[in-house]
Amino acid sequence: xxxxxxxxxxxxxxxxxxxxxxxxxxxxxxxxxxxxxxxxxxxxxxxxxxxxxxxxxxxxxxxxxxxxxxxxxxxxxxxxxxxxxxxxxxxxxxxxxxxxxxxxxxxxxxxxxxxxxxxxxxxxxxxxxxxxxxxxxxxxxxxxxxxxxxxxxxxxxxxxxxxxxxxxxxxxxxxxxxxxxxxxxxxxxxxxxxxxxxxxxxxxxxxxxxxxxxxxxxxxxxxxx
Numbered sequence: 001x002x003x004x005x006x007x008x009x010x011x012x013x014x015x016x017x018x019x020x021x022x023x024x025x026x027x028x029x030x031x032x033x034x035x036x037x038x039x040x041x042x043x044x045x046x047x048x049x050x051x052x053x054x055x056x057x058x059x060x061x062x063x064x065x066x067x068x069x070x071x072x073x074x075x076x077x078x079x080x081x082x083x084x085x086x087x088x089x090x091x092x093x094x095x096x097x098x099x100x101x102x103x104x105x106x107x108x109x110x111x112x113x114x115x116x117x118x119x120x121x122x123x124x125x126x127x128x129x130x131x132x133x134x135x136x137x138x139x140x141x142x143x144x145x146x147x148x149x150x151x152x153x154x155x156x157x158x159x160x161x162x163x164x165x166x167x168x169x170x171x172x173x174x175x176x177x178x179x180x181x182x183x184x185x186x187x188x189x190x191x192x193x194x195x196x197x198x199x200x201x202x203x204x205x206x207x208x209x210x211x212x213x214x215x216x217x218x219x220x221x222x223x224x225x
Contacts, residue, residue: 069098076154077161079190090154091194094146099125099153106156109163110222121221125153128214135210136195139203143195151194152214158186159219184219188212 072095075087103125107118126149133148162183169175192208200207 063095064097065095068093068095069101072098072154073102073157076157076190079186079193087194091143091147091151094144094150096146096150099150102156102160103153106160106218106222109160117221121218124214124217124221125149125156128152128217132195132207132211132214136200136207139200139206141195141197141199141207148195151191152211155187155191155194155215156218158190159183159215159222162186163222180219184212184215187215187218191215 068089071085072090075085075090078085079087081087103122104118107121110117110121129149129152130145132152133143133145136143136148162179165179166176169179188208188211192211195211196204196207
């Protein structure tokens with residue numbers, strides 16, 4: 001009995017189709033994908049879902065609220081209670097970026113070619129605020145360092161306002177001195193009215209005086225006197 005093997009065998013072996021069920025839709029996988037999954041490397045094919053938290057705007061990521069900063073600036077520049085501003089928000093809701101921007105802007109206009117003034121102003125802001133904070137706590141005040149840092153920083157705005165005026169009237173010594181005193185009193189009043197509360201009672205001058213001296217020192221760094 002003979003078998004006829006003369007006929008040639010022909011044909012091809014097609015790769016198996018593997019289908020994934022993703023949310024009710026069947027998606028055909030390629031051979032390479034199947035190979036990776038069979039060898040335990042399927043994790044290379046996984047795609048992470050986008051996290052909504054990663055798509056936040058930059059200002060929100062840095063916790064910068066421009067409307068809040070603008071409102072606080074108005075509270076400091078217009079400290080009169082009759083204007084109806086809720087000035088306590090400057091103290092009760094402290095932020096870092098607003099005061100830092102004010103301090104840096106004051107540093108920029110104080111340069112006069114001496115870049116070391118910038119570091120001095122930032123140092124005085126940080127350690128001067130720390131001194132006011134420690135003194136306030138010793139006198140029995142309930143205030144946080146972040147609150148003092150924010151109030152002292154924002155209250156530099158009156159000195160920034162009088163800076164261009166001093167450039168104009170600098171040759172008139174009497175007028176210039178009066179404007180400097182006005183700016184220092186304005187800044188010190190804005191800060192003291194927020195930091196010196198009723199809890200200090202008869203001890204208020206002990207806290208108001210160093211705040212006043214602090215802004216005199218800030219102005220001296222600007223004028224170079």
